[in-house]
Amino acid sequence: MNSNVWILTFADAISIATTLILATIGAILTERSGVINLGVEGILLMGAVTAFLVGDGTHNLWFALFMSILVGVAMAAVHAILTITLRANQIVAGLALVIFGTGLSQYVGKPVEGKSRPVTIQPMHLGKLSDIPIVGPILFGHDIFTYLTWVGALVCSLYLNRTRPGLVLRATGDAPATVDAQGVSVAMVRFVHTILGGALMGLAGGWFMLARGTAWSQAATTNGIGWIALSLVVFAAWRPLRAIAGAVLFGFTLQVPYTLQGQQINILPPEIVQMLPFVATLFVLVALSTPRARKLLGAPKMLGQPFVRDER
């Protein structure tokens, strides 16, 4: 078998990981504040279709991505209002967001369905670095967002662990009553981080459309990666840096089916290979469920619990 193919597969895995990292960090920030947002898949779809439509209309890459972020913010704001202000069930509200986002992206995307992407995020060429054999194409042939995302994960990690607001954020997820007693508004911390998370998810969808997606198709564009991102949060133990490693691993399982198909390697039927990322994710979840692993994970203790001062 051609070794170039596997170099390309690794490179693609790292590239796809960009979307997973963005969405996962978005979910981590949200969940660290104690809010669980299951709407990731819906926000990714809306981000993707927005990037496509705006790109189609303006041919301006940056404006298209900016609008994806705005749409992500808007959808996360709906979730925040429902779950924080109106204290709706977070699980059901997130699911409603997925259904709404799936429907709306399909509705507004109908006129452009099957059309190829209007603008493209171009990979960078990093001079000599990109020319190093094997390592060059795998690590140094990506677009600017891939590298920004890595930096973003690092910044996010520092924010969580080394800054005052990060400490407040972690406390809000673990012991909101304490934060409230300190005079900090729990609702405000949760609002800000849910919306920040939504912005990252929107960008994740927009980037995926313009960098990886070839044509808009509601059924095929994100194809469940929002749910994989949610599992990645558990895999990464709510820590942004670990999300990078997890995302590359999951990106690999997402990419392998296409490589095998492209190379016409028919060890397994394509439909069976397509199950691979989901089965792998499931296995990881199972492995992380053992009592020992759970101790090490450290999920936010009040995840999914609304905070009401009177009911404390």
Added chain:
Amino acid sequence: MIIGNFRIELEPRLTSPKWLYAAVPAGSLVFAFIVGGVFLALTGHSPIGTYSSLISHGYTSTKGITNTLGLATPLICTGLAAAFAFRMNLFNIGEEGQMYLGMIGSAWAGIALAGHMPHVLAVLTVLIVGAAAGALWVLLPAVLRAKLGTSEIVSTLLLNYVALNLVNYFIFGSRGFFRDPTTSFPQGRGVEETARFHSFGNSNTYPTVIIAVLLAVALYWFMKRSNFGYETSVFADSPNTARYAGMNSTKLTLSVLLFSGALAGLAGAMYVVGPAGKVDPGLLQIGLGYAGIVVAALARYNFVAVVLTAILFAGLRVGGASLQISSNPVPIAIAVVLQGSVLLFALGGEIFRRNRLRIRRVQQVSVAS
């Protein structure tokens, strides 16, 4: 919250008046239609014209309402499946995949077992095998949840994608048991004639609709009267109380999730004995499993209300499909947009049922220095 001179407060209600239970969903429906109307208007469609066409094609014409009842049949089952699990705070969101497995299992029974059986027995066997297949598909997440406490939300959902590829594999990827061997066109192998219901008259409504409605009523009654129903409601309100009272939470979790999976599997089986008669990839396009969750949430997990909500949603879908055939076609996805919005508004509206909104004038207090 204070705005200007007014303080807006939410005061918990001890009891909610009966009319609010109906007013919140009805209000959500109105608001959802307004949101849908905005998107319709923005994309150059007349909201009034679209909605009146949707209502006539979905509900008020004879053909419309029979189509709607036909589609509502499996949707009632997935709605019951979601309601059954969600009531106990077990968030099985894998109805979609469990329904596919129900379709596969019942098609297998309809081909392999139904051959020499009398009609009623054959149909019954097919339905039961379908339900069993649905339960089997939720077995792994159920055991993980009951034994290790793994969140069932993501695990049930991931299996939806596995089930989807499984159906595609049986029909498009292989020439195996489920594929019709007589044509090169990829389609499912038909089940025995004895394993299929005839529709009422010339309509698309099948006798399975009666089974689905009876099932809803039976469940309503069972969960109100039985020991099992009582235990699940205690467990839902307070898992600790249930445990102190000696209730077996592992057993409850397992049985609730498995039964929920069986109900979702039954939806797929009803699709086979009714309109499909084979493993039909068309089911993958309608999203009845996900819609079942919306139906259940909107019905506030009340089994009888699930029936009404399922008919309402099926009508949106049927009416939505008819909108695609016109001079200015409206994408069918408008039905999903409406479904999602209804649920979002209903969730938001819940707080006004549980709390009373009080707006008071704030007395300006001057601080003596």
